[in-house]
Amino acid sequence: MRFFSENLEVTDDLGNTYVFAGRGDAVGLQLFGDAKNIGRDDLPLILNRLPYYGLNELLHFWRDLRTQSSLHTFCDTQAEQQLIQAVEHGDLYVFQVTDGLEAELSSATASNGAGNNTAPAAGNDTPRQQNQQVSSAQPQPVAARTAESEAAVVPGDKADTLGESTKAESEVVQNSKPIDLNNITPNDVPSFKSGDFNKWFDARTPEELAVLYQTPGLKNKISDGLRGAGGKHEFMMVVEAPQWSKWGVTAQQVQEDFAIPISTLNEGGLAKGWKHSTGIKGSKAPGSKTAHNELQVVIQKSNSLSDYKTNMRVWAEKWINGGYDALPSGFHN
Structure with a gap:
């Protein structure tokens, strides 16, 4: 299975998630059964629903095939026409995904290789997670406090209050843990x-x-x-x-x-x-x-x-x- 580097995942104002992919990556993306291929006729409506930054990233992501310049060099109408033509010609594909690209990858990986945490890459491609730029310093996990380690004998009428307090503390510890x-x-x-x-x-x-x-x-x-x-x-x-x-x-x-x-x-x-x-x-x-x-x-x-x-x-x-x-x-x- 190929892991994708030439794609962009964006979410519109209604909460729908779309993956824009170039021709090479699109062939692999079609392997995901839940992914819905979006045609040229639906693209203008999707573009109108994208928040400013989603559209901004899309214009940076997709470049004019003739000049290789960012679509930011075009006016809004011209940039939209470039995207529609790219979809019409099969150079750019748009997929609607249920839970995002990462979830689609995880689901497909699980179904195609049980017990394999990292799906094999096609050709000379390397796994996606190895291509991500990450900090060289590994975060050191911290030990979360547990109810058992700090348990105390309390009167029965205080038990519910203690339970709520322990739950709140647990949530704070969980959210503050290094990722x-x-x-x-x-x-x-x-x-x-x-x-x-x-x-x-x-x-x-x-x-x-x-x-x-x-x-x-x-x-x-x-x-x-x-x-x-x-x-x-x-x-x-x-x-x-x-x-x-x-x-x-x-x-x-x-x-x-x-x-x-x-x-x-x-x-x-x-x-x-x-x-x-x-x-x-x-x-x-x-x-x-x-x-x-x-x-x-x-x-x-x-x-x-x-x-x-x-x-x-x-x-x-x-x-x-x-x-x-x-x-x-x-x-x-």
């Missing part, structure tokens, strides 16, 4: 809906996040968790989590204190000279790409939360009606 950066998959990252994502994320170090973000599937899963329930514009851009996590910003702050409903930007008129993308078919988002790109530069050039807030004043005056004072609460606390 195996060599073997972690998207399935190991809690979803936001599970209620465990924020604790899991806050326990990660900036160094761990930098490594995790090198794998598209993990990056997408973490980004989805940071967006929370969705429908908001995050001023702490999820794509820059390894950067702003150095400033001590928590997942909840990203979702609440440094975010604003997209409807407030668009219908509410807070966006100044631009419109945030909504993922609705046929909708336009003039100026959104430029506003987001400039916001990303502000984050990248800031060295602390205080520094970021100061640097955001110029951005806010340009892109927000009401300027810095109209930004959400996180900028004023």
